[in-house]
Amino acid sequence: MSTYASGFAGGALIGLSVALLMLLNGRIAGISGLVAGLGRDRGLRRWVDAAFVAGLIAGPPAFALATGAWPAMRFVASLPVLVVAGLLVGFGTRLGSGCTSGHGVAGLARLSARSLAAVLTFLGAGMLTVALLRGLA
Amino acid sequence: MSAALRLLAALAAGLIFGLGLSLSGMLDPARVQGFLDVTGAFDGRAAWDPTLAFVLGGAVSVAGLGYALARRLPRPAFAGAFDLPANRRIDGPLIGGAALFGIGWGLSGLCPGPAVAALSTGAPPVATFVAAMLVGMAVHQRFVARA
Numbered sequence: 001m002s003t004y005a006s007g008f009a010g011g012a013l014i015g016l017s018v019a020l021l022m023l024l025n026g027r028i029a030g031i032s033g034l035v036a037g038l039g040r041d042r043g044l045r046r047w048v049d050a051a052f053v054a055g056l057i058a059g060p061p062a063f064a065l066a067t068g069a070w071p072a073m074r075f076v077a078s079l080p081v082l083v084v085a086g087l088l089v090g091f092g093t094r095l096g097s098g099c100t101s102g103h104g105v106a107g108l109a110r111l112s113a114r115s116l117a118a119v120l121t122f123l124g125a126g127m128l129t130v131a132l133l134r135g136l137a
Numbered sequence: 138m139s140a141a142l143r144l145l146a147a148l149a150a151g152l153i154f155g156l157g158l159s160l161s162g163m164l165d166p167a168r169v170q171g172f173l174d175v176t177g178a179f180d181g182r183a184a185w186d187p188t189l190a191f192v193l194g195g196a197v198s199v200a201g202l203g204y205a206l207a208r209r210l211p212r213p214a215f216a217g218a219f220d221l222p223a224n225r226r227i228d229g230p231l232i233g234g235a236a237l238f239g240i241g242w243g244l245s246g247l248c249p250g251p252a253v254a255a256l257s258t259g260a261p262p263v264a265t266f267v268a269a270m271l272v273g274m275a276v277h278q279r280f281v282a283r284a
Contacts, residue, residue: 003162007188010161011195017154018196019203024146026213026220029154031250036274044140051144052151056250057257059155060164071159073255074167075262077245086252086266088241090273093249095281096234097224100248101154103235104193109200110221117227118235123173125239130173133243134182 018106021052030102031056032093096122143215155254161192164255166246173243 001009018029025048034049041049064070077085093099096118098107103122107115162168171177171186178185212218242248247266255263 003188004191007161007163007191008195010157010159010163011192011197012199013153013157013160014192015157015196015199015201015203017150017157018200019206020146020153021150022207022213022219023203023210024150024214024216025143026216026218027147028220028222029150031248031253032274035249035253035271036278039271039275040278044143048143048147052147052154053253055148055151055153056155056158056254058152059157059254060159060257062152063156063159066156070258071164071255072162072168073165073258073260073263075246075260076166076170077262079262079265081244082247082262082266083269085241085245085247086269087273087276088237088244089248089252089266090270090275091277092234092237092239092241092273094234094274094277095230096236096238097222097231099238099250100242101250105196105200106204108193108197109204112222112225114225114227114231118231121232121235122239122242125236126173126243127175129240129243130170131176134174134177 014101014105015109018101018109022106028102028106030098030106032090032099033097033102036094092122139215146215154250157196158251158254161195162188163192164251164258168246169248169251170243170246173246 021027021029034052037049038046060071098118103115103118158164168186168188172189174183175185177183207219245266252263252267256267
């Protein structure tokens, strides 16, 4: 399968997951929100969100079992840069109420103007950051 | 009964999400950064990698069908009501937060979904990124959400 075809098929699976979580449990599949909720929520809601995150983490090994190869990962940042990036992503996704899944997939799927504004902003900021990184390198 | 079904549904949805990410190539930070590198193609440094647009297109199409179906249903199968965000405002925190997230995403090629899923690969850069991300979330919870 070509890169674009497997990208589209993988994306369709992500969309299926987002649809199922809404149709079955009534919840938005936003990863930053679900992860942050683990430290804040109590009772059944916390356990349900933990079950989603456990399934998510089981995804790559399940993929490796099914296909015989782990998904490719080529890291592009040094450890200090990863720390700065992680802090920005953690703080920014909470301040902005979502990330690529909550705003990018779920928000666009429900035609939310608020999510579209967030998506255009983080895409623009990401593209500008990479352009500056490449310019400085 | 409904609690067990809800747990099982969340586990299955999480697994499908993680399989989708693995198949899509979006666990690969170089590929994600290759999408964000739009200027590379202009100066001939690197070819633009459009894969992320195919992933987003596939995901939004299928999720959109599911959400359209959800709008016709009185409630979800295993819960009392659909839990949807009420906030529709496009304001400073939304744009500022999205901008900070975008900078971190561009620097690392990592966002929360792929980073959390890839914890199971045991790769040290992923664990480092996720630990810092949790600190960033805790800082927001401590100093902004409760302020």
